[in-house]
Amino acid sequence: MAHYKGAASEAGRAIHLMKKREKEVQDLEIRKRKIEDDLKLNNIETKFAAHYDAVEQQLKSSTIGLVTLDEMKAKQQNILKEREKKLAQKEAEKEREQLRKLQAKEAERNKQKKQIQALSFDLDQDEDEEDDEDEEKEVSKMDKEDSSQDSWKNSLDEKRTVKRVRKDPTADTSFLPDREREEEETRMREELRQLWVEQQKKLKEEDIDITFSYWDGSGHRRTVRVKKGNSIYQFLQRALELLRKEFMELKTVMADQLMYVKEDLILPHHQTFYDFIVTKARGKSGPLFQFDVHDDVRLVNDASIEKEDSHAGKVLLRSWYERNKHIFPASRWEPYDPTKSYDKYTVSDKNK
Structure with missing residues (x-):
C-alpha cells in the first residue's frame, strides 16, 4: 500500500x-x-x-351477497x-x-x-x-x-380492543337481526298454525242438524244430519235421498237440479256450512250460521227486534224457481254475495 x-x-x-x-x-x-x-x-x-x-x-x-353481522x-x-x-x-x-x-x-x-x-x-x-x-x-x-413505533401500535391495538368491549347493556337490540330469536319465533308460529289447523279440522268434523223445507208452493219440513265441513251440494244429496221416498217428482232428479235458499239468499253448491258459521254470515231475513230452527221470526210480535232465530232453509227444484221467480216469496230471492252486507233483517220488499 x-x-x-x-x-x-x-x-x-x-x-x-x-x-x-x-x-x-x-x-x-x-x-x-x-x-x-x-x-x-x-x-x-x-x-x-x-x-x-x-x-x-x-x-x-371480498363480500358478495347478503352476509350476517358475525x-x-x-x-x-x-x-x-x-x-x-x-x-x-x-x-x-x-x-x-x-x-x-x-x-x-x-x-x-x-x-x-x-x-x-x-x-x-x-x-x-x-x-x-x-x-x-x-x-x-x-x-x-x-x-x-x-x-x-411499537408503542404507537400497542396504543392503537388497545383503542381497538376498548372499542370492541365497550357496549351499552341498556341499549335496545330487539331491532337487530338475531338468528336464535327468529328461529324461536318461526317455531312458535308453526306450532300455532298447526294448532289452529287441528282445531278447524275438529270443527269441520262436528255434526250439525239442518232443518229445511221442501218447497213446491208449500213447505214440507224435514231434518237431516251432516258435517259442518260438508258442502251445500253434499247436503242436497242427503236431503234428496230422504225426500225421494215421499215425493214422486223427485225420483229422477239429481242434486244439481235442486236449489237451497236460506234467508232469501240462493246459496251456491260449493260453499260449506263451516264457511257460514266461521264468518257469522248474515242474510236478508236472518243469520246464515244458524240451522236449527226454533220459531219463525215472522210470527214474533215485535218484528223490529233482531233475533238470532233463523228460518228453515228451502230446498226446491230449479225449474219451479224459473217458473215462479216473479211471484212472492221467490221474487225476494237473490244469489249469495259474500262481499255484500245486510245491516238489518227484512221479511218483505217495502220499496217495491
Whole structure:
C-alpha cells in the first residue's frame, strides 16, 4: 500500500480536511433524516386514511351477497390482520435497509481508517471518539424510533380492543337481526298454525242438524244430519235421498237440479256450512250460521227486534224457481254475495 511521505504538518492538514468532510457528510445525512421524519409526521393521518380505505375496499370486493353481522366482523378482522402484517413486513424491510446502509458506512469508515493508519496523531484519537459518539447517538435515535413505533401500535391495538368491549347493556337490540330469536319465533308460529289447523279440522268434523223445507208452493219440513265441513251440494244429496221416498217428482232428479235458499239468499253448491258459521254470515231475513230452527221470526210480535232465530232453509227444484221467480216469496230471492252486507233483517220488499 502506498503511504503519504510528505511533512508531518501536511499530513495532519490532510487528515483534518478528510475528517471535516466526513463530518459534513454526516451532518447532511442527519438533516436529511430529520426532513424525512417531519414528512412522516405530517402525512401520518393520510397514511392512516389510506390504510383504512384499502381495508374498506378489500372488504367490499371480498363480500358478495347478503352476509350476517358475525361473518362481516370476521372478514373485517381477517383483512385488518393481513393489512397490518403487510405493513409490519414493509417496516421491517425498511429497518433492514437502514441497517445495511449503516453497515456499509461502517465498512467504508474502517477502510479509510486503515488507509491512514501509517500516520498516528492525537487528532485521530479525538476524531475516533467523536465518530463513536455520533454512532452511539444514531443507534440510540433508531432505538427510540422503533420503541415509539411499537408503542404507537400497542396504543392503537388497545383503542381497538376498548372499542370492541365497550357496549351499552341498556341499549335496545330487539331491532337487530338475531338468528336464535327468529328461529324461536318461526317455531312458535308453526306450532300455532298447526294448532289452529287441528282445531278447524275438529270443527269441520262436528255434526250439525239442518232443518229445511221442501218447497213446491208449500213447505214440507224435514231434518237431516251432516258435517259442518260438508258442502251445500253434499247436503242436497242427503236431503234428496230422504225426500225421494215421499215425493214422486223427485225420483229422477239429481242434486244439481235442486236449489237451497236460506234467508232469501240462493246459496251456491260449493260453499260449506263451516264457511257460514266461521264468518257469522248474515242474510236478508236472518243469520246464515244458524240451522236449527226454533220459531219463525215472522210470527214474533215485535218484528223490529233482531233475533238470532233463523228460518228453515228451502230446498226446491230449479225449474219451479224459473217458473215462479216473479211471484212472492221467490221474487225476494237473490244469489249469495259474500262481499255484500245486510245491516238489518227484512221479511218483505217495502220499496217495491
